[in-house]
Amino acid sequence: MSTRRLLIAACGFWLVLWLPPARSALESDMALHMALQMPLLIVLGVLLAAAARHDEPRWLASADWLGIPGIVAVVLGTSFWMLPLALDQAIADFRFDLVKFLTLPILVGMPLGLSWRRMPPLGRAFIWANFIPKLGAVGGLYLGAPTRLCAYYRIDQQELAGWTLIAVAIALGITWFIAAFIGWTPSCAQQASRHSAEGAGRQRAFGGASAA
DSSP states (O other): OOHHHHHHHHHHHHHHHHSHHHHHHHHTSHHHIIIIIHHHHHHHHHHHHHHHGGGOOHHHHHHSGGGHHHHHHHHHHHHHTTSHHHHHHHHHOHHHHHHHHHHIIIIIIHHHHHHTTTSOHHHHHHHHHHHHHHHHHHHHHHHHOSSOSSTTSOHHHHHHHHHHHHHHHHHHHHHHHIIIIIOOOHHHHHHHHHHHHHHHHHHHHHHHHHHO
C-alpha cells in the first residue's frame, strides 16, 4: 500500500473511532475502553509510523538511540492511560478524550512503530518482561479493589476489565515465550528449508568434485 493510501486509511480509521457511535459504544464499557479502543488507537499510530518511516528526519532517527527514547514515551503513555483518573476524565470531558485520541496514536503508537525496530533483542525482551507483569498487576488491582476506582464504571464492569487485562497479559506472555524460546514461525521454517537446500546442493557439488 502506498504512503498516501496508508495515511488516508489511518485518518479514516481515526475518524470512525472518534465519531459518537463507535466512541460511545467502546467507552460505555471499561473492558472495551481499555482492551479494545486504546489498543486500536495505538495500532493507528503504528500505521502512521509505517507511512512516515521513509520520510523520518535523519536527526530524529539519530536521537532515537537504540529506540530507547521512543520506547520510554510508549511506557509513559500507556502507564498514564491505565490510571482510573485518566479513564474518568476521558468520559467526563470530551476535550480530555480528544487528548487521548491524539496522544495514543502520536505519542505511543508512532514511537512504537518507529523505535521498536531499532531496539536490540535484549532490550525488547526487557520491555516485554516488564510490560506483561505490569498489565497483569493493573488487572489484579481492578479485580481486587473493594470499591469502584472509576466513577463512571460499575463495580462489575471494573471486575470484567480486570479479568480482561489479566487474560491479555497471559496471552502476551505465552506469545512472547513461544517467540523467544521456540521461535518457530513460517518465516523461520522457510529460512530453514532454504538453508537445508543450499547445504544439500553444496554437498552434491563437493561429492561430484571429489569423484572427478
